[in-house]
Amino acid sequence: MTTLSNNSAKAQAHTNIALIKYWGKKDEQLIIPYTSSLSLTLDRFYTQTTVRFNSDNDRDSVQINGQFISGKAWQRVHDFLTIVRDLAGIHLAAEVSSTNFVPTAAGLASSASAFAALAAAASKAAGLKLSKTDLSRLARRGSGSACRSIFGGFVEWQRGTSDADSYAQPLSQVGLNDVKVIALTTESGPKPISSRQGMNRSVATSPYYPTWIKVAQHDLIDIKVAIAAGDFTKFGSISELNAMRMHALTLSADPDFTYFNSETLAIMNEVKRLRHAGIECYYTIDAGPNVKVIVQSANATKIADTFTKLLGQNRVTTLSAGPGVHYL
Numbered sequence: 001m002t003t004l005s006n007n008s009a010k011a012q013a014h015t016n017i018a019l020i021k022y023w024g025k026k027d028e029q030l031i032i033p034y035t036s037s038l039s040l041t042l043d044r045f046y047t048q049t050t051v052r053f054n055s056d057n058d059r060d061s062v063q064i065n066g067q068f069i070s071g072k073a074w075q076r077v078h079d080f081l082t083i084v085r086d087l088a089g090i091h092l093a094a095e096v097s098s099t100n101f102v103p104t105a106a107g108l109a110s111s112a113s114a115f116a117a118l119a120a121a122a123s124k125a126a127g128l129k130l131s132k133t134d135l136s137r138l139a140r141r142g143s144g145s146a147c148r149s150i151f152g153g154f155v156e157w158q159r160g161t162s163d164a165d166s167y168a169q170p171l172s173q174v175g176l177n178d179v180k181v182i183a184l185t186t187e188s189g190p191k192p193i194s195s196r197q198g199m200n201r202s203v204a205t206s207p208y209y210p211t212w213i214k215v216a217q218h219d220l221i222d223i224k225v226a227i228a229a230g231d232f233t234k235f236g237s238i239s240e241l242n243a244m245r246m247h248a249l250t251l252s253a254d255p256d257f258t259y260f261n262s263e264t265l266a267i268m269n270e271v272k273r274l275r276h277a278g279i280e281c282y283y284t285i286d287a288g289p290n291v292k293v294i295v296q297s298a299n300a301t302k303i304a305d306t307f308t309k310l311l312g313q314n315r316v317t318t319l320s321a322g323p324g325v326h327y328l
């Protein structure tokens with residue numbers, strides 16, 4: 001039996017919003033994407049996770065927000081813990097306890113913060129001392145977007161070609177330091193299709209997928225230039241365009257699907273209306289109906305107030321850039 005001197009660890013990781021989206025896996029097993037992506041880690045939405053390896057148990061136990069989970073969700077965490085155990089050469093069961101800190105409005109929990117926090121806590125509890133790069137590679141195995149939540153601020157996930165070279169890194173040239181994100185929660189029913197299924201269907205059936213691979217590459221180059229130069233207008237425009245290009249891959253899949261609902265469309269129109277009235281803002285949308293509005297500090301209160309009138313206060317959260325994963 002392997003013994004661990006200090007077999008418990010607690011970590012906190014924040015969600016990230018992709019400005020250049022990840023949408024499609026070249027290798028589903030290792031989660032190697034077709035394209036590189038770029039995100040901003042956010043301050044107010046995060047996950048805290050404690051992992052303890054315990055020789056008294058023979059099965060992993062997983063608690064999320066105080067509830068024990070089972071089935072597919074448990075299996076996904078168990079499979080991830082097995083990757084960690086294999087790396088560390090241990091055979092102990094784990095006790096995992098995870099809490100998501102998101103506003104009361106539903107629909108903003110994230111697999112990115114969850115697997116980034118789990119990767120950090122589980123690897124440390126297992127006695128591994130991983131570099132940030134290796135933590136990013138490990139988090140990627142749980143959920144692709146999680147590899148970006150290892151780092152704070154603007155982060156690029158370089159797609160790479162294998163497990164060894166597919167990981168995230170913080171951007172080195174950042175001239176853009178005034179970006180806020182207003183997260184808007186729409187009325188959310190059950191998600192029609194998970195992001196994992198959705199991206200697989202887009203890859204398999206959208207005739208536009210090969211074009212996406214090329215265009216996303218250009219969008220990434222252009223947005224990095226805008227971020228380095230501190231050009232908010234260019235940064236916002238590219239983000240909005242890239243999000244719509246990703247969503248075109250759902251509408252053009254067979255069978256087609258969309259993550260938008262009627263409120264999503266109403267918010268998009270409102271963002272355009274504000275912009276035409278001279279109040280600069282842009283939208284981005286992930287694999288769900290919620291919208292994130294990209295703004296600068298000077299306009300943040302005015303824009304948040306506009307949406308509070310439309311949606312109510314508990315569905316509007318203003319966020320800033322947040323930190324990378326850390327131990328508690």
Ligand code: 2P0
Pocket residue numbers: 017018020021022023031037111112142143144145146195196285286287
């Ligand atoms: C992103 N999304 O770049 C994109 C944009 C959603 C839309 O990454 O299958 O939960 O676990 O690797 O990371 C959501 O997909 O997918 C996602 P898996 P993940 O943030």
